[in-house]
Amino acid sequence: MKQNSNVPAFLTKLWTLVEDSDTNEFICWSQEGNSFLVMNEQRFAKEILPKFFKHNNMASFVRQLNMYGFRKVMHIDTGIVKQERDGPVEFQHPYFKHGQDDLLENIKRKVSNARPEDTKIKQEDLSNILASVQNVNGKQESIDSRLNTLKRDNEGLWREISDLRQKHSQQQQIIKKLIQFIVTFVQKNRIMGLKRKRPILLNNNGKKPKYIHEIYDEPPLEHNKVCVEV
Amino acid sequence: MKQNSNVPAFLTKLWTLVEDSDTNEFICWSQEGNSFLVMNEQRFAKEILPKFFKHNNMASFVRQLNMYGFRKVMHIDTGIVKQERDGPVEFQHPYFKHGQDDLLENIKRKVSNARPEDTKIKQEDLSNILASVQNVNGKQESIDSRLNTLKRDNEGLWREISDLRQKHSQQQQIIKKLIQFIVTFVQKNRIMGLKRKRPILLNNNGKKPKYIHEIYDEPPLEHNKVCVEV
DNA sequence: GGGAATATTCCC
DNA sequence: GGGAATATTCCC
Numbered sequence A, B: 001m002k003q004n005s006n007v008p009a010f011l012t013k014l015w016t017l018v019e020d021s022d023t024n025e026f027i028c029w030s031q032e033g034n035s036f037l038v039m040n041e042q043r044f045a046k047e048i049l050p051k052f053f054k055h056n057n058m059a060s061f062v063r064q065l066n067m068y069g070f071r072k073v074m075h076i077d078t079g080i081v082k083q084e085r086d087g088p089v090e091f092q093h094p095y096f097k098h099g100q101d102d103l104l105e106n107i108k109r110k111v112s113n114a115r116p117e118d119t120k121i122k123q124e125d126l127s128n129i130l131a132s133v134q135n136v137n138g139k140q141e142s143i144d145s146r147l148n149t150l151k152r153d154n155e156g157l158w159r160e161i162s163d164l165r166q167k168h169s170q171q172q173q174i175i176k177k178l179i180q181f182i183v184t185f186v187q188k189n190r191i192m193g194l195k196r197k198r199p200i201l202l203n204n205n206g207k208k209p210k211y212i213h214e215i216y217d218e219p220p221l222e223h224n225k226v227c228v229e230v
Numbered sequence C, D: 001g002g003g004a005a006t007a008t009t010c011c012c
Helices: A009-019 A041-052 A058-067 A101-106 A115-188 B009-019 B041-052 B058-067 B101-106 B115-188
Strands: A027-029 A035-038 A089-092 B027-029 B036-038 B089-092
Touching (some): A009 A041, A009 A101, A041 A058, B009 B027, B009 B101
Antiparallel strands (some): A027 A035, B027 B036
16 A cells, blocks of 8 residues: 555555455455455454444444445346345446556545535526626616616607697798788788789798798688689 | 433544543643643643544644634743643633533534635625626616617707708798798888788787897897888 | 434544 | 635435
């Protein structure tokens, strides 16, 4: 036994125990040297185990074997599992072999429930998710405030539109009345016979003159009648 | 000892050991019976401990005491901590008292690192946070789409306002020209001497008649001149 | 065969 | 004094 540093006590003790020819009556290598057998469990537990471990229970011994990944070798005769009471039990592990204590360091004890890694990963995930939440929350607030601004803008725009529509409608009324007034006035003064070469034009800043029915939003009821240029 | 079910082996063994008058040479109650003393550590560890535990190390014994919340009682003489080698050491726990084994069930072993609870809580938190993230994400999308709708609305409103303002301005121009026309027309026909009792009124649906400077957006330049009702 | 609590060891 | 790995026990 060289590497008593890395290899757990259970493995070195077990390997020593199996190698030891003094205990061959109770525990020894199989013929091929790649597994070991326990004979006479009762006496092995009470007489041999306490010499190497702090107990004399076969169950505790087997528990450790399982913790280190040993498997019980099943003995099958003519298709039926042999279940002799107090018959030899055999255990095997790929790195537990006769004369090869250098392989022992490859045998790893199972960690109870891998919680350490789990918890660490969880902690990382937690931090990531938390950061993500706060990021999204920040964006949410930003969007919310933009939304509120837009809503206020919108309300203002609606008010302005309402205002403009009302003004527009009032202007339409005014235009209508002005035109009615003009029409009435012109009719009353027609007798004067004031002739012009061209109809009266309103100053339109050099742009195309408008017909009265173009200024007016509603289509003219009687087209022929309302062709007076203004 | 009744409740050998609930109380860990270490506590019942320790209590028995301290109560046992056969071992009083090495371990016994203090005078008040609310703490115990260990005399002659070396012999106690090698001779007494193995009779009750699976080891003969004082350190392991003390480790267990610490695991169960026992505290070493400090002996202070004249302001200086006594640190005698091999002098008696004293340990105390509020629920470890002479003759009161019924208190032992109140002594709780420290859990190694509270990972079980930790992990469970973490898992819960994780689920909660995840749900929260998805909730916020959902809201985000909803708000985003509302935002886009509002933006489109807003653009439409701006277009309408621009349109209405243009119409308004055009109408103002028309009204201005109509009035100019009327003024010109009236002036040209003044010689006619067409007299009325009241100025011409546009039909205003029974409402208060408007003065021309009220219809017109701009304030009248010469107030006295523009008092013509329309 | 293995989960989980307690016990022992090793180490800081 | 206590963290952490290994060992032992108890239990499913």
